[in-house]
Amino acid sequence: MCRRAVIGRWCAVFALAAGVAVPAMAQDSAYARNLASTCFTCHGTDGRSVGGVPPSLAGQDKNYLLQAMKDFKAGKRPATLMHQQAKGYTDQQLELIAGYFAGAKPGPAAAAPAAR
């Protein structure tokens, strides 16, 4: 799935480049990106966390992420707030979010720069 997400994004790029209508796949990938971006506030842009707390999600296994979020949602996995947040998303939305983070490139987080 990691590859599929990446390929999906490239398809969108080439579809735009060729000036053709955006295919449904690109719509899904933009939606997955928008949904995942609700997590970036705490977990860092594209899931690369500044300082690693809360943890980075970029490049993690899709099934692992999806299972973790479903377990939070079901109250099976202890949490401070993830159990309250996971309940706000449908299983289909959680799957898109997990797919997005699995396809995101791990790497250094973008911290805010110090004042000049």
Added chain:
Amino acid sequence: MKLNRREFVKWMAASTGAAAVAGCAGMGGSSAGRVVVIGGGYGGATAARYIRLWAPDVDVTLVERNDTFVSCPISNLVLGGNTQMSNITMGYGGLRARGVRVVRGEAVAVDAPAKQVRLADGSSLAYDRVIVSPGIDFIYDQIPGLKSAEAQNRVPHAWKAGPQTVTLRKQLEAMRDGGVFVFHVPMAPYRCPPGPYERVCQVADYLKRDKPRSKIIVLDSNPDIVSKKGLFLASWNGLYKGMIDYRPNSELADVDVKGMTVKLTFDSVKGDVLNVVPPHRAGDIAFKTGLITANQRWCGIDWTTCESVAVKGVHVLGDATLSAPAMPKSASMANQHGKICAASVIALLKGQPVHPEPVIMNTCYSFVDGRSAMHVTSVHTYDPAQKTLVPVKGAGGLSDKASELEGTYAWGWARNIWGDALG
């Protein structure tokens, strides 16, 4: 091999043919559109950054009057002596590095028919879409005693992090042991629902440590503690027992700055340090642009695009918006409005469909002392029937209690939202 943008375009042209050149032309010269963002707070900075991240072929100019970004979240810890201004002050260099043109200046008008933003220095910026993220300004009309700048500095609000945060901290440091800190909270909606009560905890933490005979009087306009009530009461009746005198329904009449007295409708309260937070409204530029649609204070928007319901082509974000049901005015929300707005502005510029059902999430932490924090969280999804964002039933909630673990997460939240807006 490292390519700059122009070289990358050439490489794309060579590798993939003429079709790619047309699509990527914006990366080198002409662009997919020009966006001007007014205000570099949580909403505006996030929107500017995400347009560049998600559509590098869109030109983005950010107009901001301050040279640095000072975070309101965590600023109460400065008052408590639990952190320094330098830890909540950041620069706009990260946005510049991402290709955002950062203009230091003051936007004084938006000419929507001409699609131009006018700045105080007489210059103009042309746009295809403009994003107005002005935050809040204060309503001083009903507080005659606080009309002058001098009075406002003597009795600060410290509700926009910056010089007033430093002023209030210095006043607390100069206060005698046994002094009284009087804090007035405006009627909701105001910026950061749990913020006033966190401030009480932070000031109490400082006084307990350095001036233990001192007292805090909270004059709340609201009929009760607005947010995290049980959690705050646990701290006020525990850690800070006997220090805090909480008085609900305390409607402000005026402030006597010389006499250091807060005047209520039926009472007067004298203090050694006064902190009065006036009622809020959307920032000035929203009024000048004709964006106010509710209670002469707030900007109504379409929550699928953040576009103003009053003026086409103008998007509004953050605290200045007429909040959707149960949506707080918070940094988290402004950051997430910024992403809805970035995605929709890109789609509108490129003639693509806007996603019809956005979802956003709020997370706010409050510190009860130097180390322990608690959260409130909610998820908001678009309801096409009500045409607004509504909280998802069964989702969201509060901490069971404040903890040091959540204190670490609160700092993690801060570092990540700062990076997400400015990195």
